[in-house]
Amino acid sequence: MVTGRTLNQTTDIETLERVAAETRLRVLEMSSRAKTAHLGGALSCIDILTALYGAVLRIDPEHPENSDRDRCILSKGHAISAMYACLAKWGFFPEAELVHYNAENSRLPEQPSPGCAPGIEWATGSLGHGLSVALGMALAGRMAGRSYNCYAVMSDGECEEGSIWEAAMMAAQRKVDRLVAIVDYNKLQATGRVNEIMAMDPLPDKWRAFGWHCQEVDGHDMGALVAALERARAFGEQPSVIVAHTVKGKGVSFMEDDNNWHYRSPTEEEVKTARIELGLADASLLSGGSSQQ
């Protein structure tokens, strides 16, 4: 039985903010070494993931398949470097393993495969799947009489997939109160501004109209995120969504709100600059050889 907090979790906001900064540095290093894309969207969801793993989820890294654990699916699978770094940070596997991200035959592919690493609940990468899968897991929990919660972290562009709204309708109809969706609303998708490509706004009103309890938060305010996630968990009779207003590339001034970082990976010099901006000039770096590519 997974009860209470099991990850050396904390509600100390300063601690969570420091861990989030360290996780950002890892993600920057991973992208730089592996020459992988999707860095901006990884940086925008790190505070959300840190709040979840650091303060909210009931899950034991020593027993990551415990049937009573909370389930968390990163539905925006292109940002999985953030999830890998977060899982490593919270003890699911050694942080040193992050150097193998996207290396041949490693268990940390550029986008996750099923069960590739401890704590990875679902292989995502194709958008619009994670919410339905989390809904299925929540329905299974209800049928089995278990009390775990299911979380799906989605991108804003992902909400253009019709399947998201199929899941939204069914979750509300079935009153699945143990389902929590978090939208990383960074306002940018692959080729431009979300609201210039599709009529996304008013996004919170859309979720409310679909029967969900909806909270809006600053997705980089750790205290607000933890409080919203705690409220979402306690909310009965309705599924709950948190629309987290975020900034793509958050934490590194020259990456923030610049969509080139949907595709670019940083040079070693850029990582050095970012490291100072993150307040981690003295932090240790990943070791284990040079870039894989």
Add this chain to the structure above:
Amino acid sequence: MRNAFAQEITHLAWANDRVVLLMGDIGNRLFDEYKEAFGERFFNCGVGEANMVSVAAGIAASGFRPVCYTITPFMTARCYEQTRIDVCYHNVPVVIVGTGAGLSYASLGATHHSFDDIALMRVLPEMRVFCPGDAMEVRACLRLALEQEGPVYIRLGKKNEPVVHESPPELEVGQFFRVAEGENVCLLSCGNMLPEVMQVRERLQGEDISTEVMSCFSVKPLDEDCLARAFGRFDVVATIEEHSKIGGFGAAVAEWRADHPAGGAQLLRFGIGDAFFHQAGGQAYLRRLAGLDAPSMAGQILSKLAARA
């Protein structure tokens, strides 16, 4: 077939409390008995097949045995990517049931025709493909499907088709079922063509052509021993399916044949050509247009035998 499915899943749900039924807003009153007994394990997912399949995958990953059911093109093509990624890539035990396959819904037009579903499903890694030949085989296939550790696709016809078997046969994965023995011609019947194939046999027997009939419910995996035996022993081996000749059961047999060229039998493939149907008409009419009626198929087989003589 669909009534047999509804009865059998209700029966199986009594025996196994992990069985869950998800359906896409079809089958008016078909599942009343199931719903009454197992309301908490029944989900009408509405007209949203993509969500239904991913929900089923999440349910399966959490220890239950979900069965998804709706009209074939919506159960296969409409939500193909969800089946591919959430079900097959994760190798979770979801049973996907397409009803009204082939030309069962002939009069409703191309939106409801499904002669590409075997092709779509059999190309997916981890997926097993079962095409039962009559209502009794439906029951046997569903039982077998729920014993598998990974995904299964079951292809159903409509309701009230002629029943060939008196009781559910004992089926094994990867083993075709011999319905009738013969010496000269082997008819490999796939799915709901079985009653028509039995009529083909009658016509050939009437011409003193000893004809074997195999119900090839296990399209994936194929029964390779049966194929090796058939191509080595018979003069003509014919595949018969209410599906496109591209990518279906006959194509699977032809692929196998290309890799295993031993044996002298002539392969004949009966199926639907590479075109949509634009005409109004029922299943029997469209089958005649496709050459899938017993007189036409028997005639072609006799011509082939005459040419070989």
